[in-house]
Amino acid sequence: GDSVTQMEGPVTLSEEACLTINCTYTATGYPSLFWYVQYPGEGLQLLLKATKADDKGSNKGFEATYRKETTSFHLEKGSVQVSDSAVYFCALSSSGGSNYKLTFGKGTLLTVNP
Amino acid sequence: NAGVTQTPKFRVLKTGQSMTLLCAQDMNHEYMYWYRQDPGMGLRLIHYSVGEGTTAKGEVPDGYNVSRLKKQNFLLGLESAAPSQTSVYFCASTRGLAGGLAGTDTQYFGPGTRLTVL
Numbered sequence: 001g002d003s004v005t006q007m008e009g010p011v012t013l014s015e016e017a018c019l020t021i022n023c024t025y026t027a028t029g030y031p032s033l034f035w036y037v038q039y040p041g042e043g044l045q046l047l048l049k050a051t052k053a054d055d056k057g058s059n060k061g062f063e064a065t066y067r068k069e070t071t072s073f074h075l076e077k078g079s080v081q082v083s084d085s086a087v088y089f090c091a092l093s094s095s096g097g098s099n100y101k102l103t104f105g106k107g108t109l110l111t112v113n114p
Numbered sequence: 115n116a117g118v119t120q121t122p123k124f125r126v127l128k129t130g131q132s133m134t135l136l137c138a139q140d141m142n143h144e145y146m147y148w149y150r151q152d153p154g155m156g157l158r159l160i161h162y163s164v165g166e167g168t169t170a171k172g173e174v175p176d177g178y179n180v181s182r183l184k185k186q187n188f189l190l191g192l193e194s195a196a197p198s199q200t201s202v203y204f205c206a207s208t209r210g211l212a213g214g215l216a217g218t219d220t221q222y223f224g225p226g227t228r229l230t231v232l
Contacts, residue, residue: 008154032218034220036223041225042225042226043118043204043224043225043226044204044206044221044223045222045223046221049218049220051218089156089157093216093217093218100162100164100208100210100216100219101147101159101162101172102159102221104156104157105156107156
């Protein structure tokens with residue numbers, strides 16, 4: 001079945017450091033890929049997504065590129081801020097009949113110190 | 115728009131008690147979902163619904179029941195709570211796009227319900 005594997009962390013960075021959170025997936029067909037973010041005490045919200053190979057999703061300075069050849073969707077940011085401290089989830093939705101269900105990775109806790 | 119709301123925010127139950135979690139969305143979304151979030155496990159799908167009056171099992175449905183009598187509401191029931199059901203429960207919804215596009219759409223999440231079963 002479908003699965004998502006991401007860096008488990010926790011990841012601790014200083015403000016203005018570079019961030020990469022690795023995400024790889026296993027799926028049949030052509031899934032859509034997502035990064036969701038969960039700020040402390042809140043529900044998840046979409047950070048960015050890519051729906052086909054070589055697409056780049058971007059939002060709030062974060063980027064991720066859908067790499068079909070390496071089955072990856074790594075999250076990157078060039079300069080993190082304290083306000084980026086949160087849990088980040090990589091997810092995929094399958095193609096085909098069950099394409100409305102998301103499969104999530106286990107989440108990566110990011111803490112950014114001033 | 116309130117988006118997706120969940121009631122209650124917190125609850126403590128004793129083993130064997132029952133309760134119902136309510137999820138409501140005001141976005142006229144077709145699809146709704148219940149997830150549970152446990153440390154180190156990510157989010158796991160409990161049940162979902164692709165329209166009013168329809169429900170289906172997800173990855174971890176045992177011990178839970180659901181109903182979708184109205185399009186805007188999705189109820190999650192625990193008939194006889196167990197300590198293993200201690201978790202944070204999230205509801206989500208999405209538009210339910212046709213033409214094979216459903217999987218490209220964003221899921222909108224509620225703020226969660228923290229449930230403790232003693």
